[in-house]
Amino acid sequence: MRDAFSSALVAAAQRDPKLLLLTGDHGYALFDPFRKACPDQYMNCGIAEQNMVGVAAGLAKAGFRPVVYGLAAFVPIRVLEQIKIDVCYEHLPVTFIGDGAGVVYAHLGTSHQSTEDIAALRAVPHVSIYSPGDRFELTACFDRIMQSSGPAYLRMGKADLGDVHAGPLAKWNGELIPVTTSNAPHLFVATGSGLKLAQKIAAAIGNADVVSVPCLKPFPEESLRRLAQRREAVVTFEEHSIYGGLGGAVAESLVGRYVGTFLRIGIPDQFSTLCGNYPFLMESHGLGLSDVENRIRKVLREHVEYQ
Template sequence: MRQAFSDSLVRIADADPRVLLLTGDHGYALFDAFRKAHPDRYINAGIAEQNMVGMAAGLARMGFRPFVYGLSAFVPVRVLEQIKLDVAHDDLPVIFVGDGAGFVYSHLGTSHQSLEDIACIRAIPGMTVLSPADRHELTAAMDHAHASGRSVYLRMGKADLGDVHTPETTVDVTRFQCLRPGREGGTVILATGPIATTAVRVADQVEGAAVWSIPSIKPFDTAALATICQTAGRLVTMEEHSVMGGFGSLVTEEVSALHPLPVLRIGVQDRFSEHCGSYDYLLREHGLDLDTVTARVAAFDARA
């Protein structure tokens, strides 16, 4: 997924001379191709993320199209006020890319683990929030974000979990993406971000379960959800994010107004990690590993 991001950024900049990249002292190797192609459009703002957002806002007002890159624990969480007041308030065309969302920077501890970014950013008026599952959705998300000309947050999670789409798939990030059809009246799993790869593997073990990837958190395809609710027996949401105010909360908010159904929200509970460790360790600690998720979904599916 990270390579798809780099490739998309270079391609978009090749076609649009207004595109700039601002980074808070991150991602040097990731941006080698961009710096080689467009050295005059690469701005390292240093470890000063609040100032970096202000720079991007000013550049956007001057007609540029800034991409602002940082770890998602810092962009958007550390700079939420600046995003709200400097960018979103006037709907400036700045694209914020938060890399390493969820438990990706596992060994660096709570300061670098980002499990609240969706909850924070989706409450800001006018923000588009995108959460791609694989490189195909990431490429489509980059194109959509640039073409929209609006304030966008693009959330990148674990980059090496594999694809949920084939190269032949045409991805529209504004729509739900069906990864696995299911039986009428059965369980429907709605997943956002790379945890969609786990959702597909869970469906291999839960007979008749359908899987959808949801790359757009905001705006949200309420009409698609309403259609699913008409035939589903129950819903499961999956996210590498807190269950407080995140994707699962969004779905339950919508379902309560559309067609009430039982909803199982799978995500991080309202607590910090007890220990540092590998990415796989933290998934197990928080119950997001394949075995635990499969058991929870199977038990939920078996309910009358």
């Protein structure tokens, strides 16, 4: 996914000399192709993320198209006030890239993990939020951002879990992307790394369709409502807090319109208190494959018994 981002960024910069890449002393190897292809469009602002957003806002007002890169724990979390006031209040065309979202920086602890970035930005006016699930979704998301004229946030997980789609997504319009469509009784709604998890659980349990949500804001409410009609259960998957992220957006969209079982799979209301690799951290938050499968089976079984 990171290679796809690098390729999309270089291509966009070569098309538009006004595109500038700003980084807070991160991503050196990732940006080797960019520095080689567009050396005059690269700025290392140092470990001063708040100032970097202010610089990006000034450049945007001068007619440039800044892309601000950082770890998701810093961009957007550390610079939330600057994003709100300097960029979104002015409705400036600044793109924020939050790399390593979720708990993928497992060994570095809570300070370098970001499980609240979507929730924080959903409440800030004017900013669009994207959370691609594979390299093809990332390219489609970045292309859509470059076609827009306002602030945007692109959330990337550093762990590459593999492709979900067979190839590029032509003419994606920001709506939900069906992965399986069989009119199954259960609907799995996923974003980011949660898409691969949803796909695996659906294959294990059966009787479930999977849809991807690469764009979380503006949220595709109407298409979700249509897909959720007559489903016995709707389950959301995300590597983000169960509060304020995809699960919250789906719940807000369906409240008063859906009467089936609803379950959110994500990070519970807790910090990472243990240290280990990425799979270990996911398991510590209850997001291991077997734990999630058992939990969903239990909820679906209870739904059948209640009926």
